[in-house]
Amino acid sequence: MKIAIHWFRRDLRTHDNHALFRAFQSNYPVLPLFLFDTNILDRLPNKKDARVEFIHHSIQKLQIEFNKHESGILVHVGKPEEIWPKLLQQFEIAEVYTNHDYEPYGKNRDQAVADYLSSEGIAFKTYKDQVIFEKSEVTKDDGKPYTVFTPYKNKWKATLQRNPLPSYPSENQLSNLYKTETQIPKLEDIGFQPTGMLFPGTAVSEKLLLEYDQKRNYPALPATSKIGVHLRFGTISIREQAKMAIQSSDTWLNELIWRDFYHMILWHFPHVKESAFKKEYDQIEWRTNQDDFEKWCNGKTGYPLVDAGMRELNATGFMHNRVRMVVASFLTKHLLIPRQWGEAYFAEKLLDFDLAANNGGWQWASSSGCDAAPYFRIFNPSEQIKKFDSNYEYIKKWVPEWGTSQYSQPMVEHTFARNRALETYAKTLKKQ
Helix, strand or coil, rough: EEEEEEEEECCCCCCCHHEEEEHHHHCCEEEEEEEEEHHHCCCCCCCCCCCHHHHHHHHHHHHHHHCCCCCEEEEEEEEEHHHHHHHHHEEEEEEEEECCCCCCHHHHHHHHHHHHHHHCEEEEEECCCCCCCCCCCCCCCCCCEEEEHHHHHHHHHHHHHHHCCCCHHHHHHHHHHHCCCCCCCCHHHHHHCCCCCCCCCCCCHHHHHHHHHHHHCCCCCCCCCHHHHHHHCCCCCCHHHHHHHHHHHHHHHHHHHHHHHHHHHHHCCCCHHCCCHHHHHHHHHCCCCCCHHHHCCCCCCCHHHHHHHHHHHHHCCCHHHHHHHHHHHHHHHHHCHHHHHHHHHCCCCCCCHHHHHHHHHHHHHHCCCCCCCCCCCCCCHHHHHHHCCCCCCHHHHHHHCCCCCCCCCCCCCCCHHHHHHHHHHHHHHHHH
């Protein structure tokens, strides 16, 4: 029997899934597939990685759905370039469907798979699913990509008015699944261990959306959704989130637009993965002080808002967005430690780690990215407390020894650190 395959990646859901919907419209029964890609997994330093566990949980949920239709998800562990030839020996595959990947590794992997399948006479069809607008769908009038957010946002919204959000009711066509029985490998069989971490839910209340603009900057309040991990792995639909935002919160919608913006930047300027968007910033004379970096990682800088953020990250895989900006500014400006160190640490720890957004955020904080904070903008952590945690609720939760003799002294004095950063940045940029 000829079949179509839907290759799940960052779209671990059955509802409003673009490529899955297209697969169901083919003339073939659809076999769901997921590959635990060891090209990626082997680079993860911690074998208790909550993101791998989250993926595993999500696949188990898909399996339950597919079992109701006498089907299952086929799961393999290994390198895609080695797995696909084996699949072709096992099944008579007519077409392969999947959703676009915008990251450099994903683009190269997909091109290699597409070339291989094409050589075997098999169509490899990919679709837009994890963003609203991609690649060159929102550009300047001359066709060049935007590098400043506000005009991009305005053009994005104008483009949306002309192109209403589609929906792809893939959940209504599960009867078109290929009938089969499958077994999902245990997490340990993939080479990972359970973390015991609690994952946030997918629900976003109307109350949260309506109050988002006023309350989102206060880390002690339950005023953010924490759905980043679900957007990252596609367990919820970005289109459904945008539809809610359009109805309830322009500020929420802007956050989704930032997400599209950074994916667009990574697509058009892939060098940002390895170097600064503004390449002259690669010449900054950074302090590669490992001891200072360890204090930052462990939340022992003597700056309570920074320490609270890092401890929240280490304990939960999450950090409030306002605090992310503060801790990133502190590392790159107060300590003059390369942003790549912080970016890599976030990449290891964040449940919602997304290459485009993480890179964009760190380049913004270090002033090296497109539309970044100017280098002379340096967050004062003490002033940030006054504005956003004046009762020290967030700080007391994560830094219980704050205010006692057990709490660390500040590792660097603010005015000294600020002046050092200004001089270092200015010295380098004047040479350019």
